[in-house]
Structures are given as structure tokens and as C-alpha cells.
Amino acid sequence: MATRNQNRPPKSPFHKKDGGEEIPFDKRRRIAGGTRLAGPTAASRARQVLSAVNSNNQDTASDTASVAEGSEHVEFTWEDVDALLNEKIKGKKFDLKGKLEQISESNKKLRLCIKWLQGKVHNLNQEQEKLRNSLDESEKKCSEIEIGRKNKEDELNTIVGELRHIITSLEEKLAKEESEKLDAIECYNREKEARVAAEALIASLSQELEKTRQEKMTADQKVVSVNDMYKRLQEYNTSLQQYNSRLQTDLATANATLQRVEKEKSTIVENLGTLRGHYASLQDQLTSSRASQDEAVKQKETFMNEANRLRGELQQVREDRDRLHSQMKLLTADIEKHKESTGKSVAELDNMMIKSNALEETCASQREQLRILQHQLAAANEKLKMADLSVSETKTEYEEKKQEICQLRKRLADAELQINEKEMLRRKLHNTILELKGNIRVFCRVRPLLPEDGCASDFPVISYPASDEGHEQGIDLTQSGQKYAFTFDKVFTHEASQTDVFSEISELVQSALDGYKFLKFRILYLSMIPVYCGADHVCIFAYGQTGSGKTYTMMGRPQSIDQKGLIPRSLEQIFETSQRLSAQGWKYKMQASVLEIYNETIRDLLAPNRTSWDATRPENGVPGKQYAIKHDANGETYVSDLTIVDVCSSKEVVGLKIKCGRASNRSVGKTQMNEQSSRSHFVFTLRITAVNATTEKHGVLNLIDLAGSERLSKSGSTGDQLKETQAINKSLSCLADVIFALAKKDNHVPFRNSKLTYLLQPCLSGDSKTLMFVNLSPEPSSVNESLCSLRFAARVNTCQIGVPRRQTAIRSADSRLSIG
Numbered sequence: 116m117a118t119r120n121q122n123r124p125p126k127s128p129f130h131k132k133d134g135g136e137e138i139p140f141d142k143r144r145r146i147a148g149g150t151r152l153a154g155p156t157a158a159s160r161a162r163q164v165l166s167a168v169n170s171n172n173q174d175t176a177s178d179t180a181s182v183a184e185g186s187e188h189v190e191f192t193w194e195d196v197d198a199l200l201n202e203k204i205k206g207k208k209f210d211l212k213g214k215l216e217q218i219s220e221s222n223k224k225l226r227l228c229i230k231w232l233q234g235k236v237h238n239l240n241q242e243q244e245k246l247r248n249s250l251d252e253s254e255k256k257c258s259e260i261e262i263g264r265k266n267k268e269d270e271l272n273t274i275v276g277e278l279r280h281i282i283t284s285l286e287e288k289l290a291k292e293e294s295e296k297l298d299a300i301e302c303y304n305r306e307k308e309a310r311v312a313a314e315a316l317i318a319s320l321s322q323e324l325e326k327t328r329q330e331k332m333t334a335d336q337k338v339v340s341v342n343d344m345y346k347r348l349q350e351y352n353t354s355l356q357q358y359n360s361r362l363q364t365d366l367a368t369a370n371a372t373l374q375r376v377e378k379e380k381s382t383i384v385e386n387l388g389t390l391r392g393h394y395a396s397l398q399d400q401l402t403s404s405r406a407s408q409d410e411a412v413k414q415k416e417t418f419m420n421e422a423n424r425l426r427g428e429l430q431q432v433r434e435d436r437d438r439l440h441s442q443m444k445l446l447t448a449d450i451e452k453h454k455e456s457t458g459k460s461v462a463e464l465d466n467m468m469i470k471s472n473a474l475e476e477t478c479a480s481q482r483e484q485l486r487i488l489q490h491q492l493a494a495a496n497e498k499l500k501m502a503d504l505s506v507s508e509t510k511t512e513y514e515e516k517k518q519e520i521c522q523l524r525k526r527l528a529d530a531e532l533q534i535n536e537k538e539m540l541r542r543k544l545h546n547t548i549l550e551l552k553g554n555i556r557v558f559c560r561v562r563p564l565l566p567e568d569g570c571a572s573d574f575p576v577i578s579y580p581a582s583d584e585g586h587e588q589g590i591d592l593t594q595s596g597q598k599y600a601f602t603f604d605k606v607f608t609h610e611a612s613q614t615d616v617f618s619e620i621s622e623l624v625q626s627a628l629d630g631y632k633f634l635k636f637r638i639l640y641l642s643m644i645p646v647y648c649g650a651d652h653v654c655i656f657a658y659g660q661t662g663s664g665k666t667y668t669m670m671g672r673p674q675s676i677d678q679k680g681l682i683p684r685s686l687e688q689i690f691e692t693s694q695r696l697s698a699q700g701w702k703y704k705m706q707a708s709v710l711e712i713y714n715e716t717i718r719d720l721l722a723p724n725r726t727s728w729d730a731t732r733p734e735n736g737v738p739g740k741q742y743a744i745k746h747d748a749n750g751e752t753y754v755s756d757l758t759i760v761d762v763c764s765s766k767e768v769v770g771l772k773i774k775c776g777r778a779s780n781r782s783v784g785k786t787q788m789n790e791q792s793s794r795s796h797f798v799f800t801l802r803i804t805a806v807n808a809t810t811e812k813h814g815v816l817n818l819i820d821l822a823g824s825e826r827l828s829k830s831g832s833t834g835d836q837l838k839e840t841q842a843i844n845k846s847l848s849c850l851a852d853v854i855f856a857l858a859k860k861d862n863h864v865p866f867r868n869s870k871l872t873y874l875l876q877p878c879l880s881g882d883s884k885t886l887m888f889v890n891l892s893p894e895p896s897s898v899n900e901s902l903c904s905l906r907f908a909a910r911v912n913t914c915q916i917g918v919p920r921r922q923t924a925i926r927s928a929d930s931r932l933s934i935g
């Protein structure tokens with residue numbers, strides 16, 4: 116300890132005082148200066164000085180000491196001791212006496228010095244003892260002080276800690292205050308600036324106020340006129356509303372007209388049939404009368420020939436007769452001459468008479484012949500006359516028939532025109548009805564409970580609201596005691612048959628055949644220029660969990676009359692209608708393609724050999740075809756390298772269905788929820804082109820059976836099936852994203868996120884007509900999946916795709932007139 120060290124005796128008695136304090140050299144000199152070998156006065160003075168020093172410094176040591184040896188008391192300084200020790204014997208070399216004296220003198224001094232030193236040591240020991248005592252005391256005091264100090268230090272530490280804490284909080288406060296101050300300064304500056312700006316603003320505002328006052332005056336005037344305008348607009352709005360209600364009534368009347376038109380059309384078609392029958396019989400009559408006319412003409416010709424021949428013969432006979440007559444005259448004259456002049460013999464005369472008689476007979480027979488011929492000629496003339504008469508009659512009849520045919524043709528053309536007009540009107544009305552129903556519609560179908568589902572529960576999870584009776588639009592789902600109500604365009608209960616379902620969609624299928632967007636022909640410089648207007652897209656797809664009846668709804672059992680699904684029924688309707696319309700001059704071309712999207716890969720289900728559609732499966736080291744979806748400038752969608760087959764009858768399509776049905780090419784697998792589960796999206800596309808003399812129309816019908824929408828946990832899939840299920844879920848969630856983007860009217864619709872949505876882009880945009888079936892399973896274990904499906908479907912039901920034409924029509928007065 117520092118205090119203790121300070122109180123220890125000095126190690127060298129020559130340099131330090133006993134108190135441990137170093138004595139300055141000049142002070143030592145001063146102490147020793149006057150006392151060198153001094154007498155008792157000097158020594159006592161020195162002692163006094165030392166005691167004074169000791170009393171001052173609590174030091175017991177001194178540089179000087181008093182040595183009492185008998186009466187001789189000598190004081191030494193350390194310089195004296197040094198000088199004594201270093202003292203040399205002086206004098207002459209052989210002055211031994213002098214040297215001895217010097218040595219004894221020095222011995223004396225040394226003895227005195229030793230005594231002085233012993234006294235000094237004694238004093239020092241005493242001093243040391245004292246010092247030790249005082250050291251102990253001091254240590255005691257020191258430890259007390261130390262404890263006190265420690266306590267004090269602890270106290271101080273706590274105080275310091277508190278103070279530090281206070282300082283920190285104060286510093287924080289200070290910093291806060293400073294930042295607040297800075298903020299306040301900044302705020303103040305800003306306010307100052309704002310005030311300046313506000314003042315400037317006030318100035319400009321007051322200017323503006325003045326201006327505004329003036330403007331207000333004009334605005335007031337304007338307000339008056341705007342109020343007038345508003346009133347007029349309100350009136351206009353009321354008229355629009357009236358117009359709208361009129362439109363609604365018109366729609367109702369249009370519906371009635373449509374039905375009437377349909378009826379008229381059927382009567383016209385019937386009339387047309389009878390007219391056609393009449394026309395055919397008239398044609399037959401015309402052909403037979405033409406044949407009889409030809410025959411009569413032929414007969415006339417033969418008669419004419421005959422008459423000519425007879426005339427010739429008659430002429431010949433007349434000429435013969437005349438000749439014979441003249442011969443006879445000549446002969447008679449000759450006979451007379453002969454009789455007169457020569458008087459020939461009687462024999463000669465007889466001979467001549469015989470000759471003359473023969474000639475007369477010939478003449479008579481020729482006369483007879485002539486008479487007969489004349490008779491014949493008269494009869495032939497009569498016949499000819501008759502033939503002429505019948506020819507002219509046939510001619511008139513022919514002319515009449517011709518006129519009748521012309522009239523019939525005109526009537527037929529009128530009837531056809533009427534039919535076309537009515538057909539156009541029907542299509543227009545039909546399309547308007549579809550538009551009013553919405554471009555995207557949602558039908559819900561619940562399948563019946565199957566034997567493999569087990570016994571029916573006492574508390575069914577699916578029910579139909581009583582208030583909905585007859586409307587068939589509501590469905591309730593009960594999950595954990597909570598009821599969720601949904602409404603769709605149509606709800607088919609488990610009792611609905613395939614025919615019931617098809618009767619609801621047949622109109623939509625019809626609209627694909629109608630091809631509302633015609634390939635119009637624009638007349639330009641008297642030539643017809645075709646204008647392509649794109650195809651009408653009709654899309655029907657089935658959505659729902661595995662085993663909910665999607666494939667049953669879309670395909671059903673094609674061989675069974677009652678259980679065949681929408682695809683076979685739609686195709687039958689299309690072919691029947693196209694055949695009926697071909698009698699009206701329409702020519703149809705149908706092209707079918709069938710594909711599936713499996714694990715985000717397109718597969719051509721009509722490809723001649725299986726490996727060609729399986730892009731993942733290389734054949735002889737060459738990978739299979741990569742099918743790419745392409746949209747052209749007209750908004751049409753194509754899949755490169757996809758097999759497209761021309762089909763002319765539903766039989767051919769049945770052949771295709773058998774070829775591509777789930778039994779052969781389509782990817783199916785067994786899941787926990789369906790024995791034969793479709794593991795891919797199945798897309799059947801039929802492109803329809805219809806052409807008549809003036810118009811060409813295009814329609815596209817897409818019939819889609821989506822893969823099951825079950826969750827991974829529910830499907831129980833592992834390995835490859837897990838991959839399949841993940842791919843299915845991804846594409847279905849992309850479909851949901853697209854539909855939600857459309858519902859929100861987002862600028863960007865993520866069609867490209869999956870093959871399915873990219874392929875369906877034309878069906879989900881523009882003015883295509885889309886129908887979604889949400890299929891539900893009635894088992895209680897499927898209630899969660901059913902709720903997910905219903906929620907998705909409800910969201911789809913709120914979507915509006917494309918621009919509804921009805922609204923556009925209302926906006927423009929001209930088009931309004933055209934619609935009204």
C-alpha cells in the first residue's frame with residue numbers, strides 16, 4: 116500500500132530521512148553546514164532542527180545525531196564520514212611518527228564516528244519501532260478508512276450508477292429535445308416558408324378570388340343552364356330507363372317473336388315442303404307434257420311427211436291422170452281421124468277399143484285411187500289440223516305450266532328469303548338471349564349417391580332451398596353445422612337425366628353452328644370481297660373433384676341412348692341441323708381434333724401412333740412431337756402438328772370417340788377417390804365452316820373434361836401420381852387466376868401461365884360463350900372439396916367476359932334503334 120511504503124524506513128541512511136521523505140541536498144548541507152565537528156550548542160541546535168522536522172513530518176530519523184561519549188560529543192555528516200574513510204596518510208616517507216599520529220588521530224575519529232553511527236543505528240531502531248507502531252496504527256486507521264472508503268465507494272458507485280442512468284436518460288431527453296428542437300426549427304422554417312408561400316398564395320388567391328367571383332357569376336349562369344341540362348338529362352335518363360324497360364319488354368316480345376318465328380318457320384318449312392311437292396309434280400307434269408308435246412310434234416312431222424307423200428302421190432296420180440287423159444284424148448282423136456280417113460279394120464278398132472277401155476279402167480281406178488288419196492289427204496289434213504290444235508294446246512299448256520313454274524320458283528325464292536330472314540332474326544334473338552344470360556354461365560350438377568359411396572347419411576350435406584322451388588338455381592351445402600348458400604344459372608339435382616342437362620345447353624351448341632360472326636361479303640366495284648370476322652367460340656367445360664361426374668356429364672356412356680353425355684348429343688344435334696340446313700343451300704365442313712394436356716404436355720389423341728403424341732417418350736432416340744399453341748392475327752387458336760380429321764357424320768365422330776376415349780389413349784389412373792380417374796384435361800374441338808351463295812360462317816365448339824380438382828392430401832397420390840396431381844392443381848389454379856383476373860377486370864390476364872389457359876384464351880376472352888359445369892359429389896366425406904368447388908364456381912359466376920353488345924347498343928342512339 117502506498118501509505119505503508121511511505122512510512123517504511125529508508126534503505127539507505129545516507130540519502131533519506133527516517134520519515135522516508137527524501138531530503139533535498141541543499142537542506143542537508145544547511146543542517147550539517149554549521150555543525151561540522153561542532154560543539155554541543157551546534158548539536159543541540161541540530162537536534163532541535165531535527166525534532167522540528169520530525170514533529171512536522173512525524174519522522175524520527177535525522178541526518179545528524181548527537182553522540183555522547185563521556186564528555187566528548189561529536190557530530191558527523193555523511194561527507195565527514197566519506198572524507199574520514201577516504202583520508203590518506205600525509206607527510207614524508209620516513210616520518211613515521213607524524214604518520215602514526217595521523218593514524219591514531221584518524222583512529223580516534225573513526226572510533227567517534229563508529230560511536231556516532233552506533234548511536235544513530237540505535238536511534239534509527241527506536242525510530243523504526245515507533246514507526247512500526249505508528250504504521251500499525253496507520254494500517255488500522257487505513258483499513259478503517261479503506262472500509263469507509265469502500266462503503267463510500269459503493270455508495271458513490273450506486274450514486275454514480277444512478278447518476279449515469281440519469282445522465283443517459285437526460286442525454287436521451289436531450290437528444291430528443293435536440294431532435295425535437297431541430298424538428299421544431301425545421302418546422303418553424305417550413306412554416307416560415309409556408310407562411311411566405313401562404314402570404315403569396317393569399318395574394319394570388321385574393322386575385323384569384325376576384326377572378327373566381329367573376330367566374331362564379333358566369334358559373335352561376337352556367338349552373339342555371341347546367342340545371343336545365345340536368346333536368347333534360349334526367350328526362351333523358353328517364354326516357355333511357357323507359358327505353359331500357361321497353362328493351363326488356365322488347366326482349367320478352369322478341370322471345371315471343373322468336374317462338375312465333377320458329378312456328379312460322381316450321382309452317383313455312385312445311386309449306387315449302389308442300390310447295391316443293393307441288394313443284395315436283397308440276398315438274399313431272401311438265402316433263403310428261405313436254406314428252407307428249409314432243410310426241411305430238413313427231414306425230415305432226417310424220418303426218419306432215421305422210422301428207423306430203425300423199426300430196427306427192429296425188430300429184431303423181433293427177434299427172435298420170437292428166438297424161439292418160441291427154442293420151443286418151445289423143446287416142447280418141449286418132450281413132451276419129453283414123454275412122455274418118457282410113458277406115459281401118461274392125462279388129463283394129465276393137466283392139467283400140469279394148470285399149471281405150473283398159474285406159475278408161477286405169478283412169479277409173481286411178482280416179483278411185485285419187486279419190487281415196489284425196490280422202491286420205493283430207494283425213495291427214497284433218498289429223499294435221501288436230502295435231503296442230505293439240506300442239507298449240509300443248510304449247511299453251513306448256514306456257515301456262517312455265518308461268519306456273521316461274522311463279523312457284525318466285526314463291527320458293529320468297530319463301531327461302533323469308534326463311535333466311537327469319538333464321539337471321541332467330542339467330543340474332545338467340546344471340547341476344549345468350550348475351551343477356553351472360554357470356555360465361557355456370558351450371559351446377561350433383562351426381563347421385565353410388566353403391567360404392569356407402570349408405571346415405573341421415574343428414575345430407577347437399578340440399579336445395581325450398582324458396583327456390585321451380586327455379587332450380589339454388590344449392591345449399593352444410594359443413595360442420597354451417598350452411599353455405601350458392602346460386603347459379605342452373606342447378607341439376609342428382610335426379611337430373613342426361614337429356615335434362617342437354618336440353619339446357621342445346622341452344623348454346625346451336626349458337627356454335629349458327630356462327631353469329633359471318634364472313635361477310637362487302638360489295639366493292641360490283642365484286643364481292645370477303646371480310647373475315649373471326650369464329651364464334653363456344654366452350655363447355657366440366658370442373659369438379661375426382662369422381663364427381665365430370666366425364667359422365669361430358670361423355671357419359673356413348674353407346675347407351677339414355678346415358679350418352681353432352682359431347683355425343685352435341686355432335687348429333689350439329690350433324691342433324693347441318694343436314695337440315697343443307698336443304699336451304701348451306702354447305703358444311705366439320706373438322707375435329709382431340710387432345711389432352713397431361714403434366715403440362717400436349718398429347719394428340721388422334722395421332723396415328725401413340726409415341727408421336729408423347730413428347731416425353733423418344734422413339735428410336737428421336738423425341739416425339741412438341742405441340743405448340745399458337746394464336747393468329749384473327750384471334751384463332753391452333754396447335755401445331757395436331758391431327759385434324761374431316762368428319763361428315765356423327766358416326767364418324769363416334770369412331771373418333773372410340774379411338775380417343777378413356778378406354779384407349781387418354782391418361783387415366785386409380786386414385787383414392789375414383790377407380791378410373793382422368794389424370795389429364797381432355798379437349799375435344801369441332802371447327803364448323805358453313806358456306807352459302809353469299810355468306811360464310813365459322814364456329815368453334817370446345818368440349819372440355821378437366822382433370823379432378825382434389826387436394827393432394829385427399830387424393831392419396833405418391834410418386835408419379837403425386838407429380839400428376841401437382842400438375843393438375845397448378846393448371847387449375849392458373850385457370851382460377853385467369854378467371855379472377857377477368858372478374859377484377861385486370862389489365863393483365865395471366866393466360867400464358869399454363870397450357871390449359873393459353874389454349875382456352877379465345878374462349879375466356881372476347882365475345883365467346885362459355886359454360887362451366889361444376890360437378891359435385893354428394894358424399895359427406897367430400898364436403899370440403901365440394902365447398903372449394905362451389906366457391907370457385909360462384910366466383911366464376913360473377914365474371915363477365917368481353918364487352919356485352921347490349922350495353923354498347925344502349926350507349927349509341929343509332930345502334931339502339933337498330934337493336935330496338
Ligand SMILES: Nc1ncnc2c1ncn2[C@@H]1O[C@H](COP(=O)(O)OP(=O)(O)OP(=O)(O)O)[C@@H](O)[C@H]1O
Nearest residue numbers: 562563661662663664665666667789792793822823
Ligand atoms: N349423374 C350420374 N348418374 C349416374 N352415375 C354417375 C353420375 N355422375 C357420375 N356417375 C358415376 O360416378 C362415377 C365417377 O364419375 P366420373 O368418372 O364421371 O367422375 P369424374 O369427375 O370424371 O372423375 P375424374 O376426375 O377422376 O375423372 C362413374 O362411375 C360414373 O358412372
